[in-house]
Amino acid sequence: MSAVVRDVKDLRQHIVPWQRKGQIVGLVPTMGALHAGHMALVQAAKGKCDRVVTTIFVNPTQFGAGEDLDSYPDTFQDDLALLSEAAVDLVFAPTRQIVYPEGFATRVEVDGLTDMLCGATRPGHFDGVTQVVAKLLNMAGTDHAFFGEKDWQQLAVIRRMAADLNFSTEIQGVGIVRAEDGLALSSRNAYLTSAERAVAPALNAALMEAAHDIRSGMSAAGACAKASEAVLSAGFERVDYLECRDAVRLTLADHPDAPARVFGAAFLGRARLIDNVSIF
Ligand SMILES: Nc1ncnc2c1ncn2[C@@H]1O[C@H](COP(=O)(O)OP(=O)(O)OP(=O)(O)O)[C@@H](O)[C@H]1O
Numbered sequence: 001m002s003a004v005v006r007d008v009k010d011l012r013q014h015i016v017p018w019q020r021k022g023q024i025v026g027l028v029p030t031m032g033a034l035h036a037g038h039m040a041l042v043q044a045a046k047g048k049c050d051r052v053v054t055t056i057f058v059n060p061t062q063f064g065a066g067e068d069l070d071s072y073p074d075t076f077q078d079d080l081a082l083l084s085e086a087a088v089d090l091v092f093a094p095t096r097q098i099v100y101p102e103g104f105a106t107r108v109e110v111d112g113l114t115d116m117l118c119g120a121t122r123p124g125h126f127d128g129v130t131q132v133v134a135k136l137l138n139m140a141g142t143d144h145a146f147f148g149e150k151d152w153q154q155l156a157v158i159r160r161m162a163a164d165l166n167f168s169t170e171i172q173g174v175g176i177v178r179a180e181d182g183l184a185l186s187s188r189n190a191y192l193t194s195a196e197r198a199v200a201p202a203l204n205a206a207l208m209e210a211a212h213d214i215r216s217g218m219s220a221a222g223a224c225a226k227a228s229e230a231v232l233s234a235g236f237e238r239v240d241y242l243e244c245r246d247a248v249r250l251t252l253a254d255h256p257d258a259p260a261r262v263f264g265a266a267f268l269g270r271a272r273l274i275d276n277v278s279i280f
């Protein structure tokens, strides 16, 4: 069974001796409700590091009012079983009190990259992400930390923060794990009814089609408008955004000649699904 620690002193008591022995340590931050996407991060960490630490913490500061903080799926015992099976060395599962003790008053905000896409419709979301990730990186002090490309914007924001604030942890991105029908795995997929689950792959299909249209010479705006229609016709209730953007700066890219991606977010039942695909 992987060891589980709740506070920072115990976390450091495991990690520091490993590092003193010259072992490379990797961190995999999660909010739990683990699936094969998370386990790909764990495997990437195991491939690069001697020791792997996974964190499980549903961070309240990245949820907006009316979002699903109180109903976020909690499968802690199953998560521990999966992490133990993968021989993860340590699980850090702090309480809210440990992460945000009485008197906590510090914010960590990245400008620019947080204004668009998910940042536009989830105001304050990325401030909560950078706040907690800054804390987790400092608490753990690992050599590497692994984040998924499903949350491409989150990864870009975290890379910016780590560079701007001289974090010594190297940020590593890991490719998107999908179901066979193309749906990106996500903890919130658990909210989908079976009828909605059948509709859900339409988001990825539409993004792939838009990428193909753009490669074939269609304007990005035209391809994205067509893809939004396809998502709605498939049965999604609302498209939050569907846009072609530069992969690094996240600026709009109408006729991309540099690496660009199509990003989409759309609402289906209780779930808001996100995905992104490369154009080239
Ligand atoms: N399908 C996936 N492929 C690759 N990485 C993933 C995938 N799903 C989640 N991750 C990564 O796992 C890490 C933890 O994510 P989190 O615990 O929020 O899970 P999630 O499935 O993204 O949940 P949610 O449904 O709430 O967005 C993040 O770095 C995220 O990008």
Ligand SMILES: CC(C)(CO)[C@@H](O)C(=O)[O-]
Residues within 6 Å of the ligand: 029, 030, 031, 057, 059, 062, 129, 132, 133, 151, 154
């Ligand atoms: C990076 C993260 C664990 C911070 O709470 C979260 O945003 C997530 O799971 O993607």
Ligand code: BAL
Residues within 6 Å of the ligand: 062, 063, 151
């Ligand atoms: N994986 C992203 C975390 C969130 O939506 O809050």
